[in-house]
Amino acid sequence: MIGTDNKALENILTRTSVRSYSSGNVTDKELETVIRAAMSAPSAMNKQPWHFFVIRGAKLREAIAEMLEYGKQSLRNASAAIIIAGDKSRFFEDPEAVDYWVEDCSAAAENLLLAAHAIGLGAVWCGVYPIPSRIDQMRKATGIGDGYVPMCIIPLGHTEGDHEPKDKWDPAKVTYLD
């Protein structure tokens, strides 16, 4: 396995969803680091159609946890959370291409999760878009307006306990076309 002596690859293979955090603080520097990594993602026509809403205080995280039907414990125990949203002002005008923002923001979200893992933080992708009720709940709890579409919320904190990554390798999901 190449992963064993390749730190970047190992980081990808060992990242897993972390929902339990100790009380240690996540610093502004760490938040900037993971967002910088997210912004390094590719995007269709380099539109970078993403926006990051950062929640550090417990009060707003509690309000979101109260309103959402899922991810409550993660949000409450985390030290911070980041909402990744699509920025409509950067979407394609062509209706056939408009939904590329979802792919772009998802690549950014994966970078954010990997960067968190790389600096010793735990995180989990809690889906919002495309479920209409979740989008509404998120708007109500945060005041995020119509110019943005909240895609996911990612609680972040210092990992508590053991989190064994799943081995999801499955050769049945690979087809060689030639």
Place this chain on the structure above:
Amino acid sequence: MIGTDNKALENILTRTSVRSYSSGNVTDKELETVIRAAMSAPSAMNKQPWHFFVIRGAKLREAIAEMLEYGKQSLRNASAAIIIAGDKSRFFEDPEAVDYWVEDCSAAAENLLLAAHAIGLGAVWCGVYPIPSRIDQMRKATGIGDGYVPMCIIPLGHTEGDHEPKDKWDPAKVTYLD
């Protein structure tokens, strides 16, 4: 910048789209490595709704390049290409949640790009979904059937020339909600 002495973070920050490749071969082991990384992505309810169609030979890459309106040079010069597709048998049945597959496959695609960069290969995400004509062209060129939705095609090869990563950090895209 934490990136300078953190290999995993550096890999995320230095990855960039590579469209020029030397003639060196991409091995089956390397293809398995990048696909294994892709399968390490998170997915909503752990559905892993992805499938990987691998194209090693020049003939099929040429047929796809011929048919698609973009990415022609990358596909022709690459040593291999991987189509990441959604596997409809693993989609949510709930119509409101069905499109989570796009986010899941996008996270897998980003992992694949990062893993390629980590092992010294260059790659570029060429968008297919959601443009209907591109999906049709891809189906016609490859024979991928209705059970899968081709989301993107990623040519892979040994990087030729210098590829300076873009610095896309933009603090205007960050809002602190508290």
